[in-house]
Amino acid sequence: MPLFSLLIPLFMLCISCCGSPTIWGYPEQDFRSRLVSGTLPQLHEEDISRLSFSELNQLGPGAPLFLSYFPFADAGAPLRLRLYQAELGEEPYASFALELLIRDLLASEDYRLIQDLEDEIPPRYHEFYPWRRSRVSAAYWLRQDEEAAEMLDELVRDFPEQVEADRELVLMKTVLEQRTGREDWRNSFVSFFRDFPAGPHHVRAWDYLRIEGLLDGFGPEEQRLLRGVDLVARGEKVRGFELLQGLFDGARTEEFLSSGTLQTIAMAADTPGRTGEVLELYGRISEELPGFSREIRELSAFLLRRIGRHREAHTLFKSLVQEGDQRFLWYAFSSLVRSDTAAALGELPFLVSEMEEPSYFSDVLAELCQRMARYRNWTGIVRAYRILDGSVAAGVLSPYAYISARAAMTGLSDLPMDLPPADILQRLGRGEYPGSGGDVAPEGSSDSYYRLLAAVLSAYNPEPESRPSVPEVEAGRLDPLVLGLLSFGLTDEALEITNNGDSGTSSSAAAAVVEALYGEDRYEEGLRLLLRRAIPMEERFFYPRAFEKETENLAEEQAVPAWLLFSLVRQESLFNPAALSHAGAVGLTQLMPSTAGDAARRLGMESPGDLSDPEVNLRLGAWYLGHMMERTDSLADALAAYNAGITRLRRWRRQAGGLPDDLFIETIPFEETRDYVKRLLVSSWNYGYLYYRLGGNELVSRYFPRL
Known part of the structure; x- marks a missing residue:
């Protein structure tokens, strides 16, 4: 990170600028710019006593704490200690400073200093659990056994749950019993x-x-x-x-x-x-x-x-459920799905009657649907739809509703349903099932995929649902720390706290971290945080156009839709040029070196070059995507071929016979490829709508021209 490691020498401490406030001898703005650029001269440990830490208040609340995150060359730990101490007054920064001070002192095994700080710590923190725990650790490691044992007994009395969950303290307590002769x-x-x-x-x-x-x-x-x-x-x-x-x-x-x-x-x-x-x-x-x-x-x-002995596992999990332990209901049903889908379908009514939170079972119900579709058990899907309708939300029901309607419309199932297939599609496409949120949800879930297809088949041209701006929410305990770190350009530190402190950071603070990451072109980290936390931000954050100029130009050059190329890069690498898969695929479009070599030869290049170079990778990836489009009849097939290879796609097509294109996708044996095609359809829809005035009807007709 672009942080400074050198500070002012002693003689600079005496410099002052008439008529303007200074910080350690520099005008405030000059100090700020040098801080960020890392151009402040070196500071040695012996200079610390001459520093005026009150001057740091000009940088805003919590400034001493945030400066403690910067590396300080020779002054290192002593200067961080003084910065922490300078912050031990005003909340919320004082609590953060004390926690960081304790962490650093324990890491450096400076146990004497922990004990010496007893009189400097404000009395209100004397009962602070991390402080009391650090005092136990200090006495333990200094072999002050009787004192450590006494303090630990008091800690057990006052914080029994924390101590019981802290194996380090339990070990200390065990050792102290031996040392004190119990x-x-x-x-x-x-x-x-x-x-x-x-x-x-x-x-x-x-x-x-x-x-x-x-x-x-x-x-x-x-x-x-x-x-x-x-x-x-x-x-x-x-x-x-x-x-x-x-x-x-x-x-x-x-x-x-x-x-x-x-x-x-x-x-x-x-x-x-x-x-x-x-x-x-x-x-x-x-x-x-x-x-x-x-x-x-x-x-x-x-x-x-x-x-993999799922049937035996199911028997044991089921016995635990029958004894009243609902924690194992998911495991029981999942194990049955993986061992015998017919038996799982037979047990579906029992699951519906027992599950208290249907959304918790969305993944295993989706897996059941996928397994039945893969083996073309269309009648089983219809039966499951009839059982689940009215018992689960739209997000869980969508694949069952869509596939049941399409199976009936194409003559693959003659099992009667409560509504005509066209009415089922209309309900699904217009978001009229319980738990639907109106128009098709924008994120690349299977729910969005099925609702989009259903809407188009119902002659309804949907628009992506607008995501609200970050709403006003109650601030998290760690919000001031995260936002303060961002104000000092400490994005890595803010991200670490946000990733490790979900319960202590609000959506607003997490959104600020995402914006900071995007501002540094760190789209992968920003998207991962955004998707993991489901932060309510505008669609443009979920679907950014990183490397916009290169992508637009190369998409036009290779006759590939720009919205499709953006979608592909987002899915493949989350816009990380250095992405490397476990299989060896490299870069933004995740090309295997052999594929890149072939693409380079076709383009008249001597060699692929550096596949982590964004422009090189995008050029080769755009060509390869266009090549797959030329060799297939639809965008859906082109994407399946891009992901799994043209040979596999053709074999799957032969095995599928005359299945409609949308139902063929359901039979693809590779889960990764099935999801790939579905996610890119929804992602393309969002990119197309946001940036290219592309409607759902036109998009679906290009993915599935024979639908």
Whole structure:
């Protein structure tokens, strides 16, 4: 990031400019410009005492805090400390400054300074959980054991939930019991290894016991537990499982068994060939200790699902649902969909009667529809539509409604429906199903895809629904920090906080981060944040025209619609020129090097060149898209060929026989390709409408000319 790392030398501190305010010897505007450009001279640690931190207030509220994010060369940590301290007064910046101060001091292991700051921290923060926790850590690492144990006991009393969820503190408490000579400290270590799933804190606990020479104080079976969990935590799962397996085949199984050890055993199932042994061990434990049967069924169900034994997983999940635990209803139905779609269709009425929040099941219901369509079970889709109509919102019902109507209209299903197919399409296209939001939603969801097609088939030319500007909402706790960072050009830091603090940042603050990212041509990061948070911003933010001039020119050169090329780049790379897929596809249009080489030869280029260069990649990608358009009969087929290859497309077409084009898309066996075509139709519609006066009817006729 363009941040400065050099500050003013000592002699500059005495300079002042008559008649205008200065900051550390510079006029305010000069300081601001040098701050951003990184052209301030160097500052050394010995100069810090001469700085006037009150002058920073001229930069606005929270300025000392925001300057602490800049790297400060030789002055580094001491200067950041003074900046934090300068902010410990006015809220909301004081709380942020204290949290950052604690973080930095703990990271630098400056425990003495944490203790020395006790008198400098305003009294109102003495009960602040992060501050009290840092004091426990400082006393612990300084081996002030009695004091640390006392403060930790008080912390447990005042913040029981936070401490229980903090494995670091639980480990400290366990170690302190040994250090302070409590008689039952060995039992505390056994509990620590038994009650929590294997993790990095177990490695530290084992190392502590080994280094301190304390392992001999444990019995053989206790050592087996400790070492087994430690090995799993270190990734040595085979050895760890063998130790635990022997332990739980012994006479003291119940003593060492808990939710934590059961989960540790499950971790060993990641090792090839061990899943069967883990399930067998679970079975023996369940027979011996029926009290753990329910939890073992839960863990076994997830293991079975992970290795593809979905029907067995369904049986276990279903038993948990029948015992009243609705948390497993989704897993039960999903496992059945993946193992037997006919059985899932038969169980659909049960699902509808049991699900409390239908939208939670939208993905698994979509998967059921996709699987039936792929195998051309059009009658099954119609049956499912009849069951779901009236029970789920339009977003879930759309594929069932559209495919059912089209199957009936084309003679693929003769199953009667409550409404004529044309009326179903009209309801869908006009957004008249419960939960619809009027016109077709603009984002590239399958709901938008089906509603757009239904609207066009109903002779209704829809327009994208306008997204509102960011509404007035209650500010989040972290909003002042995010907005302040942006005001100082610290976009990376603002993005990190927004990504990690969803509950503490409002949509307004997140929208400001998106705008800042777009302003720096960082469209991928902006779009990912925008889509993940579903921030209510205008359509132009959802569908930006990055690299506008190059894209427009090359689209015209290759006779490719500009709205289509923008849509393709958005889908392929989110406008990131350096995008690299796991398969090796590169750049804005995600070209494989071999494809790029062929395109370059066809264009008379000596070599593809640098595929991360936007203009080079767009030129080759636009040519390849145009080439696919020349070799196919529709934009939908061209996009399927671009994604999966022309050979696969032709094979799929032969297998589909005479299916209508829109239903052919449903039978494509590659989920990625099916979604690709659908998302690009909706994205093209938005780009076409926003920038090129392209209506839904014209767009659909180009995607599916025979519809």
